[in-house]
Amino acid sequence: MNPLLEPFNTPFETAPFDRIKNEHFLPAVQEAIAQAKQEIASITATGNTPDFTNTIEALERSGKLVNTISSIFFNLNAAETNEEIQRIAREISPLLTAYSNDILLDEALFKRVQAVYQQKASLKLSKEESMLLDKTYKSFVRNGANLDETGKTRLREIDTQLSQLSLEFGEHLLHETNAFQMEVTAKDDLKGLPESVVEAAAQTAKEKDKEGSWVFTLHLPSYLPFMTYAENRSLREKLFYAYGSRCFQGNEYDNQQVILTIVHLREERAKLLGYASHADYILEERMAESPAKVISFLNDLLFHAKPVALLDVEEVTDYAQQQANLPSLQRWDFAFFSEKLKKEKYSIDDEMLKPYFQLENVVQGVFEVANRLYGIQFKENKSIPTYHPDVVTYEVQDEDGKHLAVFYADFFPREGKRNGAWMTSYRGQNKQAGIDKRPHISIVCNFTKPTLTKPSLLTFNEVTTLFHEFGHALHGILANGTYESLTGTNVYWDFVELPSQVMENWVYEKECLDLFAKHYQTGEKIPAELIQRIRDSANFLSGYATVRQVGLAQLDMAWHSTTATSIPSVDTFEKQILQPTQVLPVAENTNTSCSFSHIFQGGYSAGYYSYKWAEVLDADAFEFFQEKGIFNRETARLFRTHVLSAGGSEPPMELYKRFRGKEPSAKALLKRAGLLKATSEK
Incomplete structure (x- = not known):
């Protein structure tokens, strides 16, 4: 029997990872798609007059098995992949694309959806029902329902190609990240490195059969400390070029042609649907609304940040000159x-701070923050199956002990896991027939692993990353809506980063730090003066960091709003776009786009600006918490009710104003980052 096609006889109906084998996925997806098509056929075959329940709600409830199986599979492809899973992904991905197109290009189904949409004014729908109807109708129109047969055929071809190219981009990047290793044999070459980093490199060498030396890789817990x-x-130069030239070396894993084909196809798709560019298409369904508004927002940030960034770089350059008499800072x-x-x-x-940030303590700390704000509690549950021994599972309960969610935490790098950190879900929250189906949420990170002599000790940046991803997790865990497509993180992508960044x-x-920051050996709480130094240094290089993020967001917007045929080459185009935000010498033979997985593998195309957009929201939101007290339960209740639990049930600005009482102010972000001149702060 195929465990993916049977009821999950596991705690909380969690994925039966202990029974799933790779060969189960393809037949399970095929069977799930067949069942979903029957569900769609039963909607269109009915002789009933189309209404909200028999059409919109029925469509929302269809295809649950497809969603479950594909979420399990693609989460594994990101967190625990191998060549076999990647091969299966290349078979499954076009099947899912075709299935999606079969629904969105089904003329009979669209006619029923359209008939309900045209009656909207007389239907007396709730706000959530109204949002579902709007979203459903728009998804058909935005995915080709109004095209003629020739257009629909071409759209199918484009979508299939894009799904394959996205997989190819990610496979190339994972291979290039895993393939490089820098072996160090002379102890003198380790000068400056903290003992914990040296020990981790020795452990990596041992794992790679190079015992007696030290191996550094392009995985961030190895790359960044070096x-x-x-x-x-x-x-440092050697490692920098290895990292910066991934998928930009003219070999079989080069992503330049992949990128050019992706942007060409995205542009063709947008124009086929009547949009000027892929960015116009994407931003229609975002708070920002248009490329012009995004560009204006980014330029305003650049106006405030670049003078500060130039001073940041000048200060570091002068310091390097004094310390090492460098001819130029690279x-x-x-x-x-x-x-x-x-x-x-x-x-x-970082080395001064790391002893206070043992991973297990930080995890308990973020759980305690959630408890103080929202009254929820996390209880480890070892009976929930996992896909790797590193994964820890928890049951999440409300204040009264009621089950809220299942939470998976996967913290350490390995060859089958892509770089970075992310939150994902195996099951979204929804309500049907009086039953509240609770979500299964996961966060995946790449933190420094424990060594033989030390536990996993996090850098302050890694602590921040954990809180960030946990903020996304809370968005999923505290979801409280009727329709899964509108709950949790199913919101506009320039709103989705608010819950994570505010954390x-x-x-x-x-x-907050007093709750968990204690020395892993002595148990001593982090000293107050050290916390003050963290706060004092918070804006160190903030101009530089802001300009870097603006540059990446502008690069993303340029890839998706420029006529594809006018792009000379990946390298030339990138240099041209990044030139206004370059504050350090350009490093030849490196390229950002070729490893920019957010926009070419993930879902952030024409959306990378979201991080800065959401920073405006989070700075404004946290000001409110600071005014009332950072653990004020009433402020937390407002945030939970109108942001975390509400999901995408209403337009995000309406939800935000209901929480905050007003629209957000960009001044809060500029002030927090120290980018406002003293005169304009008053």
């Missing part, structure tokens, strides 16, 4: 000298 602390400049020098300068200015660095603010607060 770039930050290694005194050997030539090795990109592989920046992290190294800026970290030294930060330590000198604020008497603080980062707590890690700068003494009241």
